[in-house]
Amino acid sequence: MELQTIKNRFGIIGNSPGLNHALNVAVQVANTDLSVLINGESGVGKEVFSQIIHSLSARKHNPFIAVNCGAIPEGTIDSELFGHEKGSFTGAVDSRKGYFETVNGGTIFLDEIGELPLGTQARLLRVLEAGEYIRVGSSKVQKTDVRVIAATNKELIEHTQTNRFREDLYYRLNTVPIRVPALRERKEDIYLLFRKFVTDFSDRYKGTPVQLDEGAKEVLINYPWPGNVRELKNIAEQISVLTKDKVINAATMKSFLPEHNYSRLPVLANSQGSVSQSEFANEREILYKLFFDMKKDVNELKKMFFDLLQNPNIAQFANHHDLAPVYDDQQLAAINHSKVGITAAQPVFLQHNNGDAIQQHEDVEESLSIVDKEKELIIKALKKHRGKRKDASLDLGISERTLYRKLKEYDIEE
Secondary structure (H helix, E strand, O other), X not given: OOHHHHHHHHOOOOOOHHHHHHHHHHHHHHOOOOOEEEEOOOOOOHXXXXXXXXXXXXXXXXXXXXXXXXXXXXXXXXXXXHOEOOOOOOOOOOOEOOHHHHOOOOEEEEEOHHHOOHHHHHHHHXXXXXXXXXXXXXXXXEEXXXXXXXXXXOXXXXXXXXXXXXXXXXXXXXXXXXXXXXXXXXXXXXXXXHHHHHHHHHHHOOOOOOEEOHHHHHHHHHOOOOOHHHHHHHHHHHXXXXXXXXXXXXXHHHHHOOOOOOOOOOOOEOOOOOEOHHHOOOHHHHHHHHHHHHHHHHHHHHHHHHHHHHXXXXXXXXXXXXXXXXXXXXXXXXXXXOOOOOOOXXXXXXXXXXXXXXXXXXXXXXXXXXXXXXXXXXXXXXXXXXXOHHHHHHHHOOOHHXXXXXXXXXXXXX
16 A cells, blocks of 8 residues: 555645654555564554554454553553453443454554553563463463554563563564654645644634644744644644734744743763663662752862962952951961862851951751652642643643642642
8 A cells, every 4th residue: 555545544734854764664564463562652653554554454344442541550461461250340330342352363553562460461461472462460461463563652672671570571572663754854844734733723713724824834843842742732732822913933933832841850871972751760779969059169169268268369359348258277378278079067257356256157958868858859740730640740740640649649739
């Protein structure tokens, strides 16, 4: 089947090389039973690729189901996927079939596969390797013939190194990898997609589609689009609804685009200077890095303070204000011999001309509890986004499911 025919059938807009390559791989692997791992940022359209693979396969007349692993609570995901027996847990008043039983012969799409608990990962590995599973609360082995297509917006290979994802499951899922490019990597497609969205919206509401002048086009194309195609569609509809002018200039376009900071929290850099948020094993490592930098900054400030006191110009400034630094012999020795850094805060004595001595002592006491800092960041994020969990989780760099668990763990009221 020609690539353009597939694009028309599934409503895919764009001709960038990265997009075309991903589509070609999907078409080639569709008529096999190989497992596929689709990798791409949130909002790039990974589920569409799973639908393409299923519809072009020999299983196309059998069931297809998409499951968001990150949206199912950890305590019930085994029951959802593999089913359960009556009385196997509190609330199990009847036996229930899982997705691997109801979709037998078809295709199951597991989105956000990186959110699966380790126990569920072990069960899924057995399905992939032997086509077998056991219902929760049962000892009977059942067979299933389901093709698994998984998707993730995380670097799973790095999660295997921190024991957050099973290495054997990763390689079993990653038989055929497909990478869907982010929208900022498809700049030639951005305006095409925008035109499609505003045209569809105007057709739906019997209006005239907005136009962009050259300045507005440049702003549109150069915006990083962290939310990818989903964000672009939302912006296109906002502009269609809220603007009275049908020709949009650069200033108007900028007013609809939020200012995004990719690194809201500190990140680590490798030896080449490139930065990757995935270098953190989990969200707590981000906090460890934050505290390490804070301690380093405090030590630098201490050193700067003592160095400035040795500068004659600073001393003249102090005399002009009737203040002069006074040190004892032990302090002078410490200043003269510690040029690398100050390890502890020392008291500093300032004396007025009238001879009255004033002792100023500053103790920097701050909580170094990871739990306290994490709780504080979560509360700030929720206040910033007015209690919207989805926006707060994006700001914190964690999944909405993880945020929900943290709210319960720390007893935070929304």
